Amino acid sequence: MSECCESKKCPTPTWSRIGKPKGSSVIGEILALANRPEVISFAGGLPSPEGFPVKAIEDASDWVMENKARVALQYSGVDGMLELRQAIAEIETKGGVPTMPDEVLIVSGSQQALDMIARVFTDPGSKVLVETPTYMGALYAFELCQPEFVSLPTDDEGLNPDLIDDRVKGARFAYVMPTFQNPTGRTIGEERRRKLAEKAREYDFWLIEDNPYGELYYAEKPPVSLRAFAPERTLRLGTMSKVLAPGFRLGYIAGPKHVIDAFKQIKTSMDLHTSTFTQLITARVLNEGLFKEHLPAVRKLYAEKAQVMLDSLELYMPKHPEISWTKPTGGMFIWLNLPKGLDSADLMKKVLASDVPVGFVPGSAFYTSDPEVNHCRLSFVTVPSEKIRAGIKSLAEALKTFI
Numbered sequence: 001m002s003e004c005c006e007s008k009k010c011p012t013p014t015w016s017r018i019g020k021p022k023g024s025s026v027i028g029e030i031l032a033l034a035n036r037p038e039v040i041s042f043a044g045g046l047p048s049p050e051g052f053p054v055k056a057i058e059d060a061s062d063w064v065m066e067n068k069a070r071v072a073l074q075y076s077g078v079d080g081m082l083e084l085r086q087a088i089a090e091i092e093t094k095g096g097v098p099t100m101p102d103e104v105l106i107v108s109g110s111q112q113a114l115d116m117i118a119r120v121f122t123d124p125g126s127k128v129l130v131e132t133p134t135y136m137g138a139l140y141a142f143e144l145c146q147p148e149f150v151s152l153p154t155d156d157e158g159l160n161p162d163l164i165d166d167r168v169k170g171a172r173f174a175y176v177m178p179t180f181q182n183p184t185g186r187t188i189g190e191e192r193r194r195k196l197a198e199k200a201r202e203y204d205f206w207l208i209e210d211n212p213y214g215e216l217y218y219a220e221k222p223p224v225s226l227r228a229f230a231p232e233r234t235l236r237l238g239t240m241s242k243v244l245a246p247g248f249r250l251g252y253i254a255g256p257k258h259v260i261d262a263f264k265q266i267k268t269s270m271d272l273h274t275s276t277f278t279q280l281i282t283a284r285v286l287n288e289g290l291f292k293e294h295l296p297a298v299r300k301l302y303a304e305k306a307q308v309m310l311d312s313l314e315l316y317m318p319k320h321p322e323i324s325w326t327k328p329t330g331g332m333f334i335w336l337n338l339p340k341g342l343d344s345a346d347l348m349k350k351v352l353a354s355d356v357p358v359g360f361v362p363g364s365a366f367y368t369s370d371p372e373v374n375h376c377r378l379s380f381v382t383v384p385s386e387k388i389r390a391g392i393k394s395l396a397e398a399l400k401t402f403i
């Protein structure tokens with residue numbers, strides 16, 4: 001009980017099954033330590049504020065207030081503002097799947113889409129297919145509906161559809177992040193995307209393609225979307241969080257209209273609609289050619305930071321057959337593999353207590369069950385280059401004491 005509650009003698013409510021507060025977790029406690037100001041933290045999943053297009057957003061919001069204030073400040077339709085859905089339908093169409101505005105639903109961040117997906121597709125015990133490792137925020141959202149998680153087979157090239165077998169029978173959907181995955185930074189190649197679509201048809205499950213990082217490529221564009229290989233059974237999630245501003249809480253779902261219509265019902269009961277004001281600002285920014293002007297600068301910034309971390313890992317990490325890391329070609333994350341038997345949570349405790357304390361997310365956070373503990377997720381985009389170097393050096397020093 002908190003101090004405030006003790007003084008006010010607040011009773012504890014009878015919690016619902018999903019509302020009952022979870023006890024503190026080891027990872028939660030370590031991550032709290034990683035938030036201390038003196039720590040060089042590779043733990044965050046936040047985009048770099050340096051990349052926010054502040055001027056473009058300021059201009060667009062002035063324009064909205066001058067030209068559409070009375071629309072912007074009013075309630076609006078659950079599906080989202082037409083001008084924004086049109087702009088997104090164009091992006092999706094250019095990405096390889098002809099898309100109409102009524103095949104797009106605007107949501108309050110793709111995290112809301114994940115919550116809705118669980119509610120629309122699953123009952124307690126329904127099979128849900130996930131990559132291992134995968135985005136923990138998706139696991140938290142899905143868990144509320146008590147599914148049975150089934151791990152999809154993965155290797156160094158990400159999800160391997162050739163190994164999908166009868167264990168997936170009856171699954172409602174597969175949640176996958178084919179491009180610059182969180183937490184590994186891996187990208188699934190085109191051939192694997194095609195095969196995964198074939199497996200989805202063979203076993204009759206839906207594909208949820210989560211794509212927050214696809215625009216953040218460093219040099220070469222990533223392969224065509226997974227949705228392009230099975231548009232009839234894929235929902236593609238997009239978000240403005242990593243390319244514009246996460247504070248807008250603005251994302252979208254693109255997919256077949258009859259499914260989008262079902263999502264509209266759920267969304268109405270959740271929040272009526274996503275903020276009209278931020279939708280109109282975003283539509284203006286998109287229609288004014290934001291992606292052309294702003295994204296190349298963000299890609300360059302992220303590519304430079306990724307390179308600094310990759311070079312530092314190469315320079316400082318002990319040479320050991322079981323120490324390796326992914327080499328992403330876009331996105332925000334590197335996945336560091338440690339020797340089997342070494343728990344990255346122990347490594348983190350050690351390096352947090354060192355002269356140059358460093359934080360990261362221990363890999364076990366990204367599994368539904370049987371976590372592999374010998375991995376670390378390293379995020380580099382918000383850390384200045386000299387601190388990336390110092391942080392990796394310190395991490396390597398701490399690691400040497402274990403091997």
Ligand SMILES: Cc1ncc(COP(=O)(O)O)c(C=O)c1O
Nearest residue numbers: 045109110111135182239241251
């Ligand atoms: C893979 C993935 N999906 C969804 C989200 C949620 O993003 P949003 O800000 O759009 O809710 C994140 C956020 O980090 C993410 O990494």
